[in-house]
Every structure is written in C-alpha cells, then in structure tokens.
Amino acid sequence: MAVVDLFCGVGGLTHGLALEGFSVTAGVDIDETCRFAYEHNNAGATFVSKSVADLSGCDLLSYYPQGSTKIMVGCAPCRPYSSMPTKIADGKREWELLDHFASLVEEVDPEVVSMENVVQLRSFDTGRVFQNFVERLEAAGYTTSHYSVFGPDYGLPQTRRRLVFFASKRGRVELVPPTHSPDAYLTVEDVIKKLPRVDSGGVSPNDPLHRARRLGPLNLKRIRASKPGGTWHDWPEDLRADCHKKESGASYKSVYGRMQWSEPSPTITTLFHGFGNGRFGHPEQDRALTLREGAMLQTFPETYAFAEHGAPISFDAIGRHIGNAVPVDLGRVIGRSIARHLASTSNPHV
Helix, strand or coil, X not given: CEEEEECCCCCHHHHHHHHCXXXXXXXXXXXXXXHHHHHHHCCCCEEEECCHHHXXXXXXXXXXXXXXXXXXXXCCCCHHHCCCCCCHHHHHHHHCHHHHHHHHHHHHCCXXXXXXXXXXXXXXXXXXXXXXXXXXXXXXXXXXXXXXXXXXXXXXXXXXXEEEEEEECCCCCCCCCCCCCHXXXXXXXXXXXXXXXXXXXXXXXXXXEEECCCCCHHHHHHHHCCCECCCHHHCCHHHCCHHHHCHHHCCCCCCCCXXXXXXXXXXXXXXXXXXXXXXCECCCCCCECCHXXXXXXXXXXXXXXXXXXXXXXXXXXXXXXXXXXXCHHHHHHHHHHHHHHHHCCCCCCC
C-alpha cells in the first residue's frame, strides 16, 4: 500500500497513517513553511510544495511504486465551510480545491480515498459542493461513505467533531467503532498536566515549543478572575470588554475562558495560543495554552518538531500549522478503518 496525502500541512494525517503501518510516500501542500515539520517527523515521505490546483494525475502517479495499492487522502482547506463567518465569494478559490481533488482521483484511480473536513461541508452552499464531489467519485466507480466523528469517542482529548469521508473501489468503508465511552474520555489533565509550569511570556528551558504568549496587565487581571469552565460573565464589571457590555455581545461566551482539567479541551483552532481567542486559558496557570500544549491536544507526540533546532519560534506560523492539522489520532482512526476494509475485501483489479 502507498499513500499520497493532499493538503498535508505539517503531517498530522500522514503521521497517524504511518503509525498504523501505512507507507506514505508524499505529502502535497502549497505552504512551504510546512516542509521541515512534515519531512523531519515522517521519514520516507517527500514534501511536495505545490498547489493541488496545479497538480496532474501524472505528477502524483510518480509517487506510487509500481504494483502498489494506491491510496489518496487529504483535507481540503476548511475555512470556507466552517462555522466561522465567511463570504462564499471570498472562499470560492478554496472550495474549488475540492473539485481539483476529485479530478486527481479520477486521473490517478486509487483503490481507496479518504478526506477529513468540517461537518459543515455537507451543508455549505446548500450542500452542493459536497454533493458534487460525492457524485463525481460515484460516477468514477467508487462506493462512498461518510461519518460525523466526535473526537472524544475515539480518544481525542478535544470536543472536535469532524467529517470523515471514504470512497473505495472495493465497496463501502466502515468506520471502526468508538473506543471510549463518556466516562472514559481523555481530558486536558490527562494530556498536559504533566508539563512543567510556564508563566505568561515564559518558555521551558527544555522545549522551545512549550512557550506562552505574554499577557498584558488587563488580560492578566481578567484571567485571574476567570474560573475553569466559566466565562467573562464571572469578571467584575470593570474588566469586561466594551463589546461584551452591548446587547449584541452579551451572549457571546466562547472567548476569554479557562479550560477545565476534568473535561476534553475545546476545538483547537489556529489561534489557541491567545487567551481572548476562545476558551484557551490554562486551567490554573495565568496564561493561554503554549504551542506544545496545543500540539499535544491535537495528539501530536510530545517530541514532534515544528521548527529546526535554534530557529526562531513564531506563534502565528506554528499556531497555524498546529490548528490546521488533522489530529494524529484521528489519522490513526482513518488508517485502521482503511486497513480493516482492505483486509476484508478483494482487489477487483486482480
């Protein structure tokens, strides 16, 4: 089996598949800044710095060894489909990448295809974008299936719900059963409490990624007034932002919050390192998440390197890499589902 990963980023999906025994030969992404993390942590996989829109099937076929079972996976950029406000016109070029994905499937003719994305993709633009994608693959001879996956059910320590899509020439791919019941969900405490303390603006001497953004005096007062699982409604009136005092902002409670040790984290976004960007306050330390904590909640191994040794650490760049990634353990779930499917079906091309 050989896998090519489209929209690979820093390799969350690739790494999960590799841990399940798949040979990922290449990852494609337009963002050259992902190259180091992708290749350094995923031995044998080549980073191809190119837009999927500029790829041909011939380009990709060169990464599949002769006689291999071809598998194509990917996560098209989700910004146009997410619940965050965005205009369809602004995202048009990005959602058209899903059409390019379908074209590459038609040209390469892999045995199995998988895509991870936000669940809102199914209803974006009244579902037309996703339905067109499904219909093209079914017309090419694939049986398709898709699932809404709640991360904690599969051991992911964040309340992230994602769309997982499969297409196969061998029939329907079934998602492996959940592994965790609600009373056994992994929590923030399970994942990051072991890490050494870091103050606002500080960095661990043993891990340059375990660093926190510095909070200004006002936000330090705010986080000290914040309760785990609470909201800015817990603050004294003089600490509240002007926009929250307006009627239009009174119900917007998903910012300036502390996480709880005893619960999974909220969805890790590209801005998880900012206290005001969501419920990203540390449960007890007066700061937002460090870059390492965000990566671990995305189930990257603690040793996953995102920058070369001694290179400057950018919160914005690495935060974007981590937040945009497919969680490694979700990649493993996808890999187990594909492996079980291939093991239980015959190759129609033989």
